[in-house]
Amino acid sequence: MFTLNDNFCILPESYLFSEVARRINAFKESHPEADVIRMGIGDVTLPLCPAAIEAMHKAVDDESSSATFHGYGPEQGYPFLRDAISLHDYKNRGIDIDPSEIFVSDGAKSDTGNFGDILSADNTVAVTDPVYPVYVDTNVMAGRAGILADGAWSKIQYLPVTAANGFIPQLPEGDVPDIIYLCYPNNPTGTTLTRDQLKVWVDFALEHGSLILFDSAYESFIREEDVPHSIYEIEGARKCAVEFRSFSKTAGFTGVRCGYTVVPKELKALDKEGKEVSLNHLWNRRQCTKFNGASYVSQRGAAAIFTPEGQRQVKEAVDYYLANAKVLREGLAEAGMEVFGGVNAPYVWIKAPGGMSSWEFFDLLLEKCNVAGTPGSGFGPAGEGYFRLTAFNTLENTIEAVRRIKAASF
Ligand code: MLT
Numbered sequence: 001m002f003t004l005n006d007n008f009c010i011l012p013e014s015y016l017f018s019e020v021a022r023r024i025n026a027f028k029e030s031h032p033e034a035d036v037i038r039m040g041i042g043d044v045t046l047p048l049c050p051a052a053i054e055a056m057h058k059a060v061d062d063e064s065s066s067a068t069f070h071g072y073g074p075e076q077g078y079p080f081l082r083d084a085i086s087l088h089d090y091k092n093r094g095i096d097i098d099p100s101e102i103f104v105s106d107g108a109k110s111d112t113g114n115f116g117d118i119l120s121a122d123n124t125v126a127v128t129d130p131v132y133p134v135y136v137d138t139n140v141m142a143g144r145a146g147i148l149a150d151g152a153w154s155k156i157q158y159l160p161v162t163a164a165n166g167f168i169p170q171l172p173e174g175d176v177p178d179i180i181y182l183c184y185p186n187n188p189t190g191t192t193l194t195r196d197q198l199k200v201w202v203d204f205a206l207e208h209g210s211l212i213l214f215d216s217a218y219e220s221f222i223r224e225e226d227v228p229h230s231i232y233e234i235e236g237a238r239k240c241a242v243e244f245r246s247f248s249k250t251a252g253f254t255g256v257r258c259g260y261t262v263v264p265k266e267l268k269a270l271d272k273e274g275k276e277v278s279l280n281h282l283w284n285r286r287q288c289t290k291f292n293g294a295s296y297v298s299q300r301g302a303a304a305i306f307t308p309e310g311q312r313q314v315k316e317a318v319d320y321y322l323a324n325a326k327v328l329r330e331g332l333a334e335a336g337m338e339v340f341g342g343v344n345a346p347y348v349w350i351k352a353p354g355g356m357s358s359w360e361f362f363d364l365l366l367e368k369c370n371v372a373g374t375p376g377s378g379f380g381p382a383g384e385g386y387f388r389l390t391a392f393n394t395l396e397n398t399i400e401a402v403r404r405i406k407a408a409s410f
Helices: 016-030 050-062 079-093 108-118 133-141 195-208 279-290 296-304 308-334 358-369 395-408
Strands: 102-105 125-129 156-160 179-183 211-215 241-246 259-262 268-270 276-278 339-341 347-351 386-390
Touching: 016 358, 050 296, 050 308, 079 102, 079 259, 079 296, 102 108, 102 279, 108 133, 108 211, 108 241, 108 259, 108 279, 125 133, 179 195, 195 211, 276 279, 308 339, 308 347, 308 395, 358 386, 358 395
Parallel strands: 125 156, 125 179, 179 211, 211 241
Antiparallel strands: 102 259, 241 259, 268 276, 339 347, 347 386
16 A cells, blocks of 8 residues: 655644634634634735736736737746846845846745755754744655654754844754754744844854755835845855745735745755755756746736836835734733834734733633734744734724723733
């Protein structure tokens, strides 16, 4: 009889956000009258901006005539989008990223999860803790994680980011990890690193031959000067880092799907014989085999956000969510809670009041206020006792959620 990839069998029963959704749905079933405000998964609520909608309508029309029809596109993405990304997200910021180093995809979740395909299963992995669960779960699938005990995987190095260290991950002591996942602005804590703080990691990776997988899905939320928009602002990062970006939170593409990954040409890894191989070359090989490109329609929509109109419109949407984050930050602080993040990010990270565990607070908040968030412990052991709320709901619901939380006086 055929057998399974056992790595999948040792995964926890469900993915964090599926479990959160399951519990909210169970609550809704037993309390059909409850008007639940969902601030759990970071899904956007504003519609796509008019520039993207117009471009996508036009792209659909292109598909209706044989003269303008597009079938399979380039696996790496259409030149019109790769060129626009290279110019607007990099060259205009003084960063040299060539279109050939950009791989358009259906989003950062798949790319951060899939990138491990081209890396040896023997590599050791470090993550900041708490962390976006995709990085950990996909390494479990690849056999790099060891066994799970007390919420932590034995072969993964967890680098705690908590109030105690100001949410700044400290360099690993002891074993040097081969692969380091960093996500800034951070999901789930909503905190950031300054250029100098990120440089510490780039220098470490260069010195020790580690690879940084840098998830920059929340880049468009950066408003403060000293927060780097790309890891390639740091000297030497082209030799040690891959960067993942997404149009999901920037431009409301959570449903439409489009993102991209930057794999610089200088980035090399060793094969079994000790020969240097280009990661750009191997990622391209992987994508050509396993991926047929993001749809023409989504890519036209994504390209439209780089027009002056599109830029203005997406900034307006991000500003709207950041205003929600401010309502959350200030309101929850007034309610006596310890609040972090939410300044350059759509996530607000709070300490569960009264020493409650993350899931205890999840249940109580849902029960008493009909507000759903995400328990911090679901993001890793150092998330225990914390809780995440997203700023992606409407302003009205955000204000209402804060009102209910204040009234509940935890
Ligand atoms: C989150 O809530 O952490 C994100 O929405 C999840 C994702 O982007 O996949």
